[in-house]
Amino acid sequence: MKTKLATGLMILAMVVVAIGVVSALSNFGMQSPRGMQEGTQLIGGKQPLEGVRPNMLLVNIKALITLGNLVLLLCLLFLYAKNYGQIKSQFAMGLIAFIVLLIMQALTSNPFVPGMWGFRRLPIMGFFAIVPDVFEFVALSILLYISLKS
Amino acid sequence: MKRVIWWLIVGTRGGVNRARIIRALKERPSNANQLTELLGLDYKTVRHHLKVLRDNKIITAAGDRYGTVYFLSSYMEEDYEVFKDHLDKMWDKFKSEKDTDNKEIG
Numbered sequence: 001m002k003t004k005l006a007t008g009l010m011i012l013a014m015v016v017v018a019i020g021v022v023s024a025l026s027n028f029g030m031q032s033p034r035g036m037q038e039g040t041q042l043i044g045g046k047q048p049l050e051g052v053r054p055n056m057l058l059v060n061i062k063a064l065i066t067l068g069n070l071v072l073l074l075c076l077l078f079l080y081a082k083n084y085g086q087i088k089s090q091f092a093m094g095l096i097a098f099i100v101l102l103i104m105q106a107l108t109s110n111p112f113v114p115g116m117w118g119f120r121r122l123p124i125m126g127f128f129a130i131v132p133d134v135f136e137f138v139a140l141s142i143l144l145y146i147s148l149k150s
Numbered sequence: 151m152k153r154v155i156w157w158l159i160v161g162t163r164g165g166v167n168r169a170r171i172i173r174a175l176k177e178r179p180s181n182a183n184q185l186t187e188l189l190g191l192d193y194k195t196v197r198h199h200l201k202v203l204r205d206n207k208i209i210t211a212a213g214d215r216y217g218t219v220y221f222l223s224s225y226m227e228e229d230y231e232v233f234k235d236h237l238d239k240m241w242d243k244f245k246s247e248k249d250t251d252n253k254e255i256g
Contacts, residue, residue: 083160086243087169087236091153092160150162150202 058125059111065133069106072140073099079147102140109133151225152232154206159233167191168199170244172222173237175209176230179221190248 077099084092107113111125159165159172170189174180182200186193200220203209210223222230 079163080160083162083165086166087160087240089156089160089236091156095161147161148163150158150164 055125058127058130062109062111062125062130062133065130065137066106066110069109069133069137069140070103072137072144073103073106075144076140076147077103106136151207152229155208155226155229155233158202158206158208164195164199164202166240167195168203169233169237169240171196171199171203172208172226172233173241175220175222176237179219181213181217181219185220 077096080092080095080099084096159169162168167189171185174185174188180188182193182196185191185200186196189196200209200211204211204220207223208226209220211218211220213219
């Protein structure tokens, strides 16, 4: 049973690495501003993303969702830390480490956080920049619900 | 099975009380009333925890509705050694806190 699980995990890891390598090497036909040489002229003579302003509505929505994720994670952290206080097991420690890392992820996902380190320019993003955070919010809500309910 | 037990003990809000119930049942199979008295919990809370533990096959029951006696399932008995140290430590802490409370009241 354990050998099967280890083999399955290894295959999964290999597939993930393969997908990562392929996506890192390929730009899927998209023009990357970073990949272009300086001075590259595009159609209409404009530099990539020149004159594009960040959509403040999307930026604010992303900030709000990441804040929501942070609140959910803090609730989970409180719950797991309380249990760890009573039963100091490796499993409980693992849960706390998992939540702390996700808190770091939620903090760094907030579009206003880079401003604290002097990066004043807000990211230019589209609708798909918010989708992963929405999924994370739903997933964390389910986790918190089952943690509180059972 | 071990992961389910760990999750129910440390991954949920009522986990500590569930751990106490498991430890109490290891010592002596009991009914809901006895557990209520022993753990100083609300009867409904105990019934809820017993239902969760039973649904997850950690405990089994025998007897009629009110006289139902609960004891650890064979799965839990098999894996009990993994949890023993943690449960014992938690139980000792709980007992000493309870004794202190009783002395203060007395």
